[in-house]
Amino acid sequence: MHLNKEKSMTKTNVKITPANGKLGVLLPGMGAVATTFIAGVEAVKRGLANPVGSLTQMGQLRLGKRSENRSAMIKDFISLASLENLCFGGWDIFEDNVYEAASKAKVLEQTLLDQLKEPLSKIRPMSAVFDKSYITLIDGKNKKTGKTKKDLADQIREDIQRFKKENNCERLVIVWCASTERYTEQAACHESLAKFEKALLENDPMISPSQIYAYAALMERVPYANGSPNRSVECPALQELARELRVPISGSDFKTGQTLMKTVLAPGLKSRLLGLSGWYSTNILGNRDGEVLADPGSFKSKEVSKLSVLEQILEPETYPSLYGDVHHQVQINYYPPRGDNKEGWDNIDIFGWLGYPMQIKVNFLCRDSILAAPIVLDLALFMDLAQRTELFGIQEWLSFYFKSPLAAPGLKPEHDLQVQLLKLHNTLRFMGGEELINHLGLTYYGIVEE
Numbered sequence: 001m002h003l004n005k006e007k008s009m010t011k012t013n014v015k016i017t018p019a020n021g022k023l024g025v026l027l028p029g030m031g032a033v034a035t036t037f038i039a040g041v042e043a044v045k046r047g048l049a050n051p052v053g054s055l056t057q058m059g060q061l062r063l064g065k066r067s068e069n070r071s072a073m074i075k076d077f078i079s080l081a082s083l084e085n086l087c088f089g090g091w092d093i094f095e096d097n098v099y100e101a102a103s104k105a106k107v108l109e110q111t112l113l114d115q116l117k118e119p120l121s122k123i124r125p126m127s128a129v130f131d132k133s134y135i136t137l138i139d140g141k142n143k144k145t146g147k148t149k150k151d152l153a154d155q156i157r158e159d160i161q162r163f164k165k166e167n168n169c170e171r172l173v174i175v176w177c178a179s180t181e182r183y184t185e186q187a188a189c190h191e192s193l194a195k196f197e198k199a200l201l202e203n204d205p206m207i208s209p210s211q212i213y214a215y216a217a218l219m220e221r222v223p224y225a226n227g228s229p230n231r232s233v234e235c236p237a238l239q240e241l242a243r244e245l246r247v248p249i250s251g252s253d254f255k256t257g258q259t260l261m262k263t264v265l266a267p268g269l270k271s272r273l274l275g276l277s278g279w280y281s282t283n284i285l286g287n288r289d290g291e292v293l294a295d296p297g298s299f300k301s302k303e304v305s306k307l308s309v310l311e312q313i314l315e316p317e318t319y320p321s322l323y324g325d326v327h328h329q330v331q332i333n334y335y336p337p338r339g340d341n342k343e344g345w346d347n348i349d350i351f352g353w354l355g356y357p358m359q360i361k362v363n364f365l366c367r368d369s370i371l372a373a374p375i376v377l378d379l380a381l382f383m384d385l386a387q388r389t390e391l392f393g394i395q396e397w398l399s400f401y402f403k404s405p406l407a408a409p410g411l412k413p414e415h416d417l418q419v420q421l422l423k424l425h426n427t428l429r430f431m432g433g434e435e436l437i438n439h440l441g442l443t444y445y446g447i448v449e450e
């Protein structure tokens with residue numbers, strides 16, 4: 001594919017390998033999000049429910065001029081793997097099969113899970129690469145052992161190869177759905193692929209389990225998306241590997257709940273040049289994710305991801321009088337009675353004309369995994385599409401799904417949900433050989449010629 005044509009052309013002729021055969025979706029971490037995703041797909045396949053929240057299943061794409069009144073379902077417009085062709089697997093430190101894990105997660109009703117018991121019970125997690133120093137508050141028995149981190153990466157590679165063969169898959173994707181690891185700064189071993197590979201052999205403590213999975217995935221040329229905020233493919237070494245082997249990567253941290261609301265509201269306030277003096281966000285959450293996040297190290301990963309959103313949307317350096325002094329605070333409180341049904345409160349102190357203060361209050365009673373499951377589905381299908389389109393390295397067009405979207409070094413990530421959606425839609429139009437839409441609209445008024 002000739003990406004250099006993008007600038008000068010409004011229409012392209014991109015070659016996409018058809019989505020023939022089975023697509024294996026492998027999930028490190030088979031907890032609430034992963035099992036809600038898998039059970040959801042099985043329910044949709046049987047006509048028991050609708051895939052609400054999924055662009056790949058329900059989204060429409062406008063095509064051509066507004067006067068043409070043309071649009072298509074995304075899944076009809078571009079070649080995507082069908083739900084019937086998906087096949088699931090993964091790794092976890094707990095041995096529960098997906099039916100048992102979903103029942104324990106208590107996100108979906110037991111009556112629905114019981115109807116899906118047969119396919120869900122068949123999916124058993126492979127043994128995990130786990131390191132207590134990265135996730136301190138949980139532990140399980142289903143773990144790999146190895147002399148070096150390189151051995152562990154090789155074992156994950158073998159798992160990937162075996163899964164592909166046994167399930168007769170044409171292609172694979174991996175979406176990290178495991179617990180949030182503790183916050184880490186970039187270390188020397190992350191600076192280049194050569195240093196990373198040396199560090200794997202030397203058991204460098206700065207290489208996390210999630211990076212071992214990511215390395216193994218990339219070595220197997222399997223696209224890798226990171227759903228949690230910890231540093232995984234978010235380092236030069238693994239990005240170098242992704243470019244070298246031409247594998248798509250994306251991350252980090254699924255954009256659901258409170259941050260989704262933030263990336264809807266904050267661009268709206270900024271569009272109208274309303275000032276902001278403070279944004280206080282707090283949550284109660286009672287699932288295992290909440291339990292892991294009760295550890296300050298894991299919470300720090302989440303906090304950094306959640307805090308960066310506002311600053312990058314509001315650009316205080318460009319608008320110092322409106323956004324130069326924002327007090328932004330985020331808290332997550334582990335509160336078991338609520339399970340997966342998180343409640344978030346936001347108090348937003350804004351100011352308007354002549355500096356007069358106003359307040360906005362948001363109380364979002366959401367369901368964490370219900371919001372995350374369609375993201376996992378869309379990422380799996382779009383990452384596979386990226387690979388079949390020969391896009392590789394960072395997939396910025398998938399920023400729509402992430403709290404901390406990956407972008408090329410030196411490039412500010414785009415956080416505004418609507419801009420992210422425009423980018424995603426235009427990328428699909430680009431792949432499908434349709435005209436890109438820039439919303440100028442002057443041709444309708446005879447001011448600019450077509």
Ligand SMILES: NC(=O)c1ccc[n+]([C@@H]2O[C@H](COP(=O)([O-])OP(=O)(O)OC[C@H]3O[C@@H](n4cnc5c(N)ncnc54)[C@H](O)[C@@H]3O)[C@@H](O)[C@H]2O)c1
Pocket residue numbers: 028029030031032033034091092093094105128129130131135138140176177178179180181209210227228229253254255256257287288289292368369371372
């Ligand atoms: N639900 C949301 O709205 C949302 C939003 C953004 C990010 N996330 C992230 O998604 C991830 C999953 O969330 P969840 O609610 O399913 O959590 P969960 O605790 O229910 O599931 C995570 C699973 O990962 C397993 N695990 C931990 N370390 C592992 C390892 N090294 N290898 C394999 N498995 C491992 C745990 O045993 C657990 O079963 C978390 O990192 C969370 O922060 C969730």
